[in-house]
Amino acid sequence: MASHVVVIDSTARRATIKTTPGKNLSEVLEEACTKLGVNAAQYGLKHNNKPVDISRTIRLSGLSSGAKLELVQLSKSAGVVSIALQLPESEARGVPNARLTDKFPSSTTLWLVLRKFEAGVAGGGASGPWNFTARGVPAVSQGSGGAGRLYYEQPVIQVMNRELASFTDLQKSLAQLGLNSGSALLRLSFRTTETPLEEAMAQIQSYFDSVEGTGAQPPRQQETPSSRETPAGSAETQPEWKEERPSQPAPQPQQETSASLPSQPETVTSSTSRPVSVFRPPSSSTPSAAMMSHNESDYTPTVEHAQVHQKLLQQNSRNVRLPTEAELAAQAEEEAAKWAAVKEVEIKVRFPDQSAVSARFEPADTAADLYGFVRECLEEQYRSEAFMLRNPGIRGKNEVIPDDSGKKLIKDLQLKGRVLVTFQWDDHRASIQARSVKSVLKVELREQAQEVKVQDLPTVDVAADEEPGIKVNVGTKETSEGSGEGKKKLPKWLKGLSKK
Numbered sequence: 001m002a003s004h005v006v007v008i009d010s011t012a013r014r015a016t017i018k019t020t021p022g023k024n025l026s027e028v029l030e031e032a033c034t035k036l037g038v039n040a041a042q043y044g045l046k047h048n049n050k051p052v053d054i055s056r057t058i059r060l061s062g063l064s065s066g067a068k069l070e071l072v073q074l075s076k077s078a079g080v081v082s083i084a085l086q087l088p089e090s091e092a093r094g095v096p097n098a099r100l101t102d103k104f105p106s107s108t109t110l111w112l113v114l115r116k117f118e119a120g121v122a123g124g125g126a127s128g129p130w131n132f133t134a135r136g137v138p139a140v141s142q143g144s145g146g147a148g149r150l151y152y153e154q155p156v157i158q159v160m161n162r163e164l165a166s167f168t169d170l171q172k173s174l175a176q177l178g179l180n181s182g183s184a185l186l187r188l189s190f191r192t193t194e195t196p197l198e199e200a201m202a203q204i205q206s207y208f209d210s211v212e213g214t215g216a217q218p219p220r221q222q223e224t225p226s227s228r229e230t231p232a233g234s235a236e237t238q239p240e241w242k243e244e245r246p247s248q249p250a251p252q253p254q255q256e257t258s259a260s261l262p263s264q265p266e267t268v269t270s271s272t273s274r275p276v277s278v279f280r281p282p283s284s285s286t287p288s289a290a291m292m293s294h295n296e297s298d299y300t301p302t303v304e305h306a307q308v309h310q311k312l313l314q315q316n317s318r319n320v321r322l323p324t325e326a327e328l329a330a331q332a333e334e335e336a337a338k339w340a341a342v343k344e345v346e347i348k349v350r351f352p353d354q355s356a357v358s359a360r361f362e363p364a365d366t367a368a369d370l371y372g373f374v375r376e377c378l379e380e381q382y383r384s385e386a387f388m389l390r391n392p393g394i395r396g397k398n399e400v401i402p403d404d405s406g407k408k409l410i411k412d413l414q415l416k417g418r419v420l421v422t423f424q425w426d427d428h429r430a431s432i433q434a435r436s437v438k439s440v441l442k443v444e445l446r447e448q449a450q451e452v453k454v455q456d457l458p459t460v461d462v463a464a465d466e467e468p469g470i471k472v473n474v475g476t477k478e479t480s481e482g483s484g485e486g487k488k489k490l491p492k493w494l495k496g497l498s499k500k
Helices: 025-036 110-119 197-210 231-237 303-316 325-340 367-377 443-448
Strands: 003-008 014-019 043-047 068-073 080-086 099-105 135-138 150-159 162-164 183-196 277-279 345-350 356-361 387-390 417-425 478-481 485-488
Touching (some): 025 043, 025 068, 099 110, 110 183, 150 197, 183 197, 356 367, 367 387
Parallel strands (some): 003 068, 345 417
Antiparallel strands (some): 003 014, 043 068, 080 099, 150 162, 150 183, 277 356, 345 356, 387 417, 478 485
16 A cells, blocks of 8 residues: 655655655665755664665555655765675576675665675685676567677676666665665566667766766776677777787886895896896705804894884774774775886796796786796696796695786786796696606706806994983892893793894
8 A cells, every 4th residue: 555754855855745655765865865865875864863774665664654754964984794795597507505605895885785796806716707797688589680799688686676787876885775774685687688798888888987086997807708708808898998909019128126135147138029038946955045144142032022022012992983984985095096007017036946037027017918928937748737936935725826817916916026936837637757857947948047146234333422222110129240231131921032
């Protein structure tokens, strides 16, 4: 049975909305904000000074006909919502329970949720890739002429007994649907439209070009056409997601090496795709760094070390305020800007016989480019064997560098400066003959190899008029011994840290 509610804003303006028992309060909010001329994403509803859950229907809200609702402005700090995306059967292969799960700010739109899941940014690294927003089906499947032309397949989301199918509906944020915290299930399906795929992609791109903050449209890490979409249609209809690489990048100036770092051999040009530096295997089983001179006093903890340790313990024991969504977004932008400023990375690949090759890579280079470079350095008979590259300086998901053309070395794998990567054969796919061989570099590179020179660190003398460090008083008494000079005692808990 039809009824109505009255929505009143802070200026006492009224908007009467017709309702039915199955109508969502989020739809009531949208209609009221449209009539009152305000943005629905910034407002919520209250009834008798109590917040109203706009994710509920009129039937479950407990509101009577003619109820007066107050339009209130929401907090600018977005909440966090746990989203589970229920995949259709055609896309659910290899996904536990056919669901992708992750957490999103309540200000995230449904379109952005789909884009993050399909790009692999969200979903906990679930196996993909998927294509949810740029799908096409051949015209033949619609029983029409024009064989080979693709028509757009629109994503459809069902949430809280509400179906959101149009592109405009998918631009609604989670908060506009009443999802400001907790968890929610989004059921995904697809519906074929009569719009050609290239026209639909052009309309979508023009929308984001006309709206401020188009950065919310994340670029695809790699093209992921659906199983029913032809590769040609995907390549021609998504120009906004292509990442063009210059055919001949401008050479970067060589960075000056510090005197404290090992000297690099002269870079030589070989048959590989880029200039490479080659190092011979060490002639001794003892590492060169172990033969360098050192000072035993460098390993003895001092009072200053104790003071720094106590200060860190005090800082970690204090309660700190969690960052807001705006601060998290600013940190993410700062992190992205930091990696965008990195112009090159020098990667040294160490082989089983301890020989090594070093080359420079630019922001456009991918993990697949690194694998291709290493494969060029191998002898011809070993290039078809399966191998892995590991980054021993990282523990976790990025320890093994994937042979993936969609992973940028700097942006995605976060490599910068000088990085050491170890080469090893794949225990499951490489042949027994390859795994038993250690010297795998081709003859041309072995002839160009040079010795690794490790320079000793220069000693720095502290002048008499300079303070060697900040002296602190931690309450220990001074005792005289021998010549009568005062000497501070170390705390008992610190004595165990000194080198025996």
